[in-house]
Amino acid sequence: MGPQVAPAETKRPDAEQHRALVIVAAGSGQRLGHGIPKALVELGGRPLLAHALDSLGPLRAPGLGIDLVVLVLPGLPPARERLAALGAEHARRASIPVIVRDGGPSRPASVARGVDAVAEQARHHGWDERSLTVLVHDAARPLTPADVAERVARQVEAGSVAVVPAVPVTDTIKRVDPAGRLGHHSEQAEQVRETLPRAELRAVQTPQGFTLEFLLRAFAHLGELKAEEAEALTDEAMVAEALGVDVAVVSGDARALKITTPADLLAAEALLAERGSEPSSPGTDPAGRPPAVVVPRVGIGHDVHAVASAGEPRELWLAGLHWPGEQGLTGHSDGDAVAHAACDALFSAAGVGDLGVHFGADTLGTDREDMEGASGVRLLEEAARIVREAGFEIGSISVQFVARRPKFGPRREEAQRVLSAAAGAPVALSATTSDGLGFTGRGEGVLATATAVLIPQSPSPAVS
Numbered sequence: 479m480g481p482q483v484a485p486a487e488t489k490r491p492d493a494e495q496h497r498a499l500v501i502v503a504a505g506s507g508q509r510l511g512h513g514i515p516k517a518l519v520e521l522g523g524r525p526l527l528a529h530a531l532d533s534l535g536p537l538r539a540p541g542l543g544i545d546l547v548v549l550v551l552p553g554l555p556p557a558r559e560r561l562a563a564l565g566a567e568h569a570r571r572a573s574i575p576v577i578v579r580d581g582g583p584s585r586p587a588s589v590a591r592g593v594d595a596v597a598e599q600a601r602h603h604g605w606d607e608r609s610l611t612v613l614v615h616d617a618a619r620p621l622t623p624a625d626v627a628e629r630v631a632r633q634v635e636a637g638s639v640a641v642v643p644a645v646p647v648t649d650t651i652k653r654v655d656p657a658g659r660l661g662h663h664s665e666q667a668e669q670v671r672e673t674l675p676r677a678e679l680r681a682v683q684t685p686q687g688f689t690l691e692f693l694l695r696a697f698a699h700l701g702e703l704k705a706e707e708a709e710a711l712t713d714e715a716m717v718a719e720a721l722g723v724d725v726a727v728v729s730g731d732a733r734a735l736k737i738t739t740p741a742d743l744l745a746a747e748a749l750l751a752e753r754g755s756e757p758s759s760p761g762t763d764p765a766g767r768p769p770a771v772v773v774p775r776v777g778i779g780h781d782v783h784a785v786a787s788a789g790e791p792r793e794l795w796l797a798g799l800h801w802p803g804e805q806g807l808t809g810h811s812d813g814d815a816v817a818h819a820a821c822d823a824l825f826s827a828a829g830v831g832d833l834g835v836h837f838g839a840d841t842l843g844t845d846r847e848d849m850e851g852a853s854g855v856r857l858l859e860e861a862a863r864i865v866r867e868a869g870f871e872i873g874s875i876s877v878q879f880v881a882r883r884p885k886f887g888p889r890r891e892e893a894q895r896v897l898s899a900a901a902g903a904p905v906a907l908s909a910t911t912s913d914g915l916g917f918t919g920r921g922e923g924v925l926a927t928a929t930a931v932l933i934p935q936s937p938s939p940a941v942s
């Protein structure tokens with residue numbers, strides 16, 4: 479037997495209705511025990527946050543019609559950068575604004591920061607607080623089907639100010655004496671006080687849905703409570719209950735399970751494997767024909783810049799980083815050979831030409847005024863956008879840098895983070911010298927060679 483579902487409108491009531499999605503992902507994942515923030519823990523080779531974003535997409539159309547995504551992330555690098563890069567990639571692919579905020583010390587504090595960001599945007603765009611539906615979702619529920627979020631949002635838009643998705647409980651639930659202890663020794667064992675009527679119990683999931691107006695009221699109420707009272711209200715629906723506001727229940731989904739412990743991660747892996755074998759999974763065509771083979775494309779790029787002469791001091795920019803104290807490179811642009819080689823590898827893999835074709839014969843931006851004098855990182859961002867627009871997703875980019883100076887070792891990870899954020903995909907960097915031979919060996923110039931792997935998003939994307 480499913481939860482009680484009040485009838486909901488199937489249409490959004492008016493054009494002024496807006497929807498925002500807040501994904502809280504700032505937790506540390508102590509119980510999972512991977513030693514990294516839970517949102518970065520991989521499921522089927524991809525971070526939980528990437529799944530959470532994808533499972534609720536295609537967000538813009540014809541799916542949920544989300545106008546804004548707020549990601550609430552751990553404050554510390556490098557986790558923050560990696561998770562923010564996932565958000566940026568999603569923003570580009572789904573054409574939805576993605577805003578990033580630092581999390582707070584508890585889940586409610588993180589939700590409050592996400593909701594603040596929504597409120598700021600609502601003011602900025604002139605959206606009405608009463609007709610702005612805010613879906614609050616845990617990154618820890620990576621496989622939540624989009625139709626759960628759709629049901630929640632529709633119920634809010636049908637007039638409920640607070641809505642939770644829920645599933646029936648299958649275990650028999652008993653209330654125990656909390657003074658006892660779960661243990662092997664009978665003298666410490668907990669005592670059962672009562673058995674709760676299972677038909678009345680529901681396991682509640684996310685995303686939970688609210689009007690922005692209600693959430694702002696709920697947080698104002700929380701601010702008036704003593705710290706311990708506020709901490710006892712672990713989700714926003716509980717605040718609604720405390721305020722005497724009705725909380726509507728719609729059907730959740732077993733696949734919206736929450737990953738808390740290693741056993742949950744195993745269960746999610748199994749669900750993911752099952753989903754991959756369903757006929758409607760990506761890579762299979764809707765008519766049920768055998769899946770088209772998606773063949774990745776590989777590209778290569780190469781860039782050389784001369785070291786500026788001693789009489790012409792220049793700043794050095796390489797791999798998106800400034801290198802104080804190092805002599806810079808010649809060229810009209812910033813001379814970032816590493817970023818330029820990465821761009822050319824992307825263009826080459828997509829079969830869409832090279833830097834000259836897209837940014838002007840001398841990479842100056844003569845053909846594109848907006849790119850005039852653009853930094854290497856800016857060019858890489860734009861190259862990534864162009865190949866995505868041409869129908870490819872970026873698998874990875876590798877760049878090898880050959881020169882005597884600068885020494886990349888100590889800043890390699892920093893450079894990888896900057897370039898990965900620009901490309902919205904993993905960029906790996908390696909460096910070597912040429913044993914004193916050639917122009918790189920003599921310190922006259924630098925050389926960078928890059929490869930890129932692109933994945934066509936349909937069996938035959940447009941290649942010019």
Ligand code: CTP
Pocket residue numbers: 502503504505506507508509510516517550581582583584585588589615616617618619737738
């Ligand atoms: N969360 C958050 N900020 C916090 C704590 C939790 O944004 N200060 C988020 C988590 O990232 C997660 C959701 O709230 O998506 C549910 O929290 P939980 O499952 O408890 O995740 P963690 O706090 O990461 O895990 P643990 O409690 O085991 O450390």
Ligand code: MG
Pocket residue numbers: 505
């Ligand atoms: Mg927690």
